[in-house]
Amino acid sequence: MTTPTFWDNxxxxxxxxxxxQLGYTAYKAFTDQTNQxxxxxxxxxxxxxxxxxxxxxxxxxxxxxxVVFLGIVTIINQFEAGKFANFSMDALVANAKRxxxxxxxxxxxxxxxxxxxxxxxxDSSKVAIGFAAVIGTVFAWLIFRGSFKATMAESDRMIQxxxxxxxxxxxxxxxxxxxxxxxxGTVIADAIGGVVPEGSRFFGVVAYVLGMVLFxxxxxxxxxxxxxxxxxxxxxxxxxxxxxxxxxxALAMTAGYCGTLLTPMAANFNALPASLMExxxxxxxxxxxxxxxxxxxxxxxxxxxxxxx
Numbered sequence: 001m002t003t004p005t006f007w008d009n010x011x012x013x014x015x016x017x018x019x020x021q022l023g024y025t026a027y028k029a030f031t032d033q034t035n036q037x038x039x040x041x042x043x044x045x046x047x048x049x050x051x052x053x054x055x056x057x058x059x060x061x062x063x064x065x066x067v068v069f070l071g072i073v074t075i076i077n078q079f080e081a082g083k084f085a086n087f088s089m090d091a092l093v094a095n096a097k098r099x100x101x102x103x104x105x106x107x108x109x110x111x112x113x114x115x116x117x118x119x120x121x122x123d124s125s126k127v128a129i130g131f132a133a134v135i136g137t138v139f140a141w142l143i144f145r146g147s148f149k150a151t152m153a154e155s156d157r158m159i160q161x162x163x164x165x166x167x168x169x170x171x172x173x174x175x176x177x178x179x180x181x182x183x184x185g186t187v188i189a190d191a192i193g194g195v196v197p198e199g200s201r202f203f204g205v206v207a208y209v210l211g212m213v214l215f216x217x218x219x220x221x222x223x224x225x226x227x228x229x230x231x232x233x234x235x236x237x238x239x240x241x242x243x244x245x246x247x248x249x250a251l252a253m254t255a256g257y258c259g260t261l262l263t264p265m266a267a268n269f270n271a272l273p274a275s276l277m278e279x280x281x282x283x284x285x286x287x288x289x290x291x292x293x294x295x296x297x298x299x300x301x302x303x304x305x306x307x308x309x
Contacts, residue, residue: 014130019053040078082160109136188232204237213259220265222256243308255300261293
């Protein structure tokens with residue numbers, strides 16, 4: 001058993017912090033008298049908070065039961081996102097005029113601080129976004145004269161607005177690991193071997209790119225799809241034909257992002273914005289992205305065929 005490093009402990013601290021925020025959301029859900037499903041909703045957020053805060057010390061069987069319980073709450077329709085008062089449009093316009101471009105500064109901190117940490121302290125890359133979020137929050141307090149109470153309330157509003165979609169990234173990442181361990185890549189390679197003409201670079205490239213797009217659309221996560229599709233298609237049908245592994249791999253990853261644009265499974269990118277903006281069509285974001293995604297799929301096939309070899 002390896003000894004946890006300083007950065008491992010810091011990462012665990014951020015997980016506990018997320019768990020505490022989810023626990024607060026559970027408390028707000030339990031006490032929300034307007035929510036007819038407040039018990040199930042509160043249990044859902046409490047369950048998820050326990051997984052984040054205590055995931056490292058909980059027995060694996062207990063963690064598995066807690067994950068299954070998340071599914072049970074949603075299957076029996078006992079989850080309902082909380083309702084919040086609408087913002088005053090006059091106040092929003094007034095604040096926009098008052099703060100102008102300063103509203104973007106805390107958000108930019110996420111990108112700038114995490115990038116600098118990852119570059120100059122490589123070992124901190126796993127916690128860089130956590131540090132950046134803390135620094136961005138402090139700047140937000142200073143610029144907008146915020147408070148800890150307001151931060152907790154707004155975090156609760158954001159979490160409840162996401163609803164069950166917020167769990168998808170973790171579940172999809174776990175699914176990618178399961179697929180890799182269970183040998184799905186080998187199964188895909190055997191299936192593709194009977195379709196792609198032997199020695200054909202072009203059809204190998206097409207299969208690699210479309211495989212990444214399709215699997216990413218299914219799993220909602222290009223990173224989870226990359227290992228499976230590269231092992232099953234990329235290595236035997238593209239790299240083995242003489243393609244540069246670095247170029248082919250990089251293009252395959254970005255091809256996967258084309259699949260991200262086309263699927264509601266990528267909840268953070270497609271389902272969540274539609275929910276937060278209260279769009280009439282829950283697939284409206286995907287509809288707008290589809291033409292560009294289709295064009296970029298073709299571009300990736302061309303680039304990989306002519307550049308990787």
